[in-house]
Amino acid sequence: MAKTATTKLSHKDRLLRSGWDLFYVNGYHATTVDSILSDAEVPKGSFYHHFGAKQAFGFAVLDRYDAYQQRALDTWSGRDDLTVPQRIEGYHRELVERFVASGWQRPCLLGKLSSELGPSSEDYRARISTSLREWRSQIARLIALGQERGELRDDLPAGTLADVFLALIEGAFVAALVLREQEYLDATTRVLLVYLEHASTVEQRQWHPRRRSSSRKRTDPTQTEMAHRERLLLTGIESFFEFGYHGTTVDRILAAAQVPKGSFYHHFGSKEAFAVGVLDAYGGFQDARLLAWSDDDGRSTPEMIYGYFTEMSQIFVDSDYRNSDLAGKLATEVATTSEPLRVKIAELVAQWRVRLEAVLTAGQERGDVRDDLTVAELSAAIHALIDGTFIVASATRDTGAISAVGAAIAELVAAPNDE
Structure with a gap:
């Protein structure tokens, strides 16, 4: 400065x-x-x-x-010379341009602190929740104006559409912190406008994916026979979820894992290298989860992806809003201060999108995934919505908003009904 x-x-x-x-x-x-x-x-x-x-x-x-x-939202909301979709696009693009102009350093401060402090500080959680709820109300008022003017879809309440809008903004900025790709942000803007402007032609229904049995055995990280390295990594995942990267000390990890300090430095050498290992382990768990849902067992592609989101969301809620997406959570803390961790998280995001795009491409070939948006646009929007939902809900604890985003993801993926 x-x-x-x-x-x-x-x-x-x-x-x-x-x-x-x-x-x-x-x-x-x-x-x-x-x-x-x-x-x-x-x-x-x-x-x-x-x-x-x-x-x-x-x-x-x-x-x-x-x-x-x-001030930024009020300025665009008051642009009577523009349609409401144009105001929304202008507002979103202004946020994007400011973020890019900052050298990919300044996303949404509310989202950044919600991810870091929501699980560990009740005072900050409540304070950030107040800000996010007011922001959501402002967005909803603008969307309601668009609905009254016939410029935006009116088959869903303005508040529901605002939940999706807010999640998409927050999640897109988190991914862009590590990806540093303009195209990713542009894709989320395009998908947002498609979602807000056009009522779904997918058959209206409640999405209730059949439960699947877990493909991964749960492992107790306190088992004495477990290798020190595995115990450290599993403890690291839990600690980073609750306290974040900077709030997790090596001593905290050692105490929780019941492993001597020498073993930590033997396997990892430094806290930063340890975090890279933790992210690798977490990425493996996530790969297994997505693979389990994408295996063909009679589900449509939208049902697969909705089921995957629902499982992640249930884990998040059951953990008292701690266990979100670890890559996204750490991105808000370390993307601006640790290049090795930024690169590792970007690698995980890219790998996740490649796997999801393979699922979406197969769905387009089967005819149950829409083809008016590219699989790259869809994967960007789905990733942003998932991470953004967790960021917002870390503070608001709003399960209704989580459900709204899940339904939006299924709708965005699904091919329209045949006329």
């Missing part, structure tokens, strides 16, 4: 600006009060005079971010 541009600001404003910048770069846990003071070039007494504690400071940063987001 250029200090010459901030010297005329008050101490409070300089602190808030530095907090905003550092939360984006390092996340909440890795941003210390001392680092904020150093960046703002403000004495410690001024920090405690204005805020009292780091939590109150974080809330003040979020207040400033809320106002920033509201």
Whole structure:
């Protein structure tokens, strides 16, 4: 940050600006009060005079971010010279352009902190939930205007469509943190407009995929006969889910896994290398889960993908909203600070999309997957919706919104009914 541009600001404003910048770069846990003071070039007494504690400071940063987001949405919502779809597209593209212009560093701060703090801090979860719910209400009001004008589909409530819109925004930015691909973001914009503008011609029904038996045996990471490396990796997955990367210390992992420190450094060498190993292990679990659902057992392709989403969502809810998508969760924390971890997460996202696109291509050949959108566009939107749903629900705990996104995914995939 250029200090010459901030010297005329008050101490409070300089602190808030530095907090905003550092939360984006390092996340909440890795941003210390001392680092904020150093960046703002403000004495410690001024920090405690204005805020009292780091939590109150974080809330003040979020207040400033809320106002920033509201101004952008209000500007586009008030564009009476545009149709509502054009306003929505303009708003979404402005968010995308700001993100890209930041060097792929600044996604949505609410989403970033929801993923990091939602599972571990009730105070922050509630605060972020308030912001996300208000943002969702603003989006819903704009969509309702489009429905009244006959410019957007009206077969679903505006709030349901807003749930999908918000999830898509949050998830797209998380993936783009590691992928750094303009095409990925453009694809989500195109799919969003298709979804909002056109009522489904798929037969309206409740999606209830038949249960499948798990293809993976659950392993107890506390079993003494398990190899140290496996115990460390499984413990790492659970710890990263709950506390994030920066909130997880090596000592915490060692205590939970009941493994000596020497074994940790023998197998991994560093915390960063350990996280790469954890992501590899997690990617294997996810591959097995997607493969199990994509095996042909009489389900249509939309049912397969809906079933896969539903299983992931149920695991997430049953874990008290902790076990989301680990690659997406860590992306919000480490994509801007660790190139090896960014590359590893990007690799997992790309591999997941390749496997999903193979399933979608087979569905197009069978005729049960739509062909007016490419499989690349569909895979981008599905990935964004899954990760975005978990990010939002980490704070809001809204199972209704999760269900709305699941139905949207099935609808987006399904081929239209024959006329």
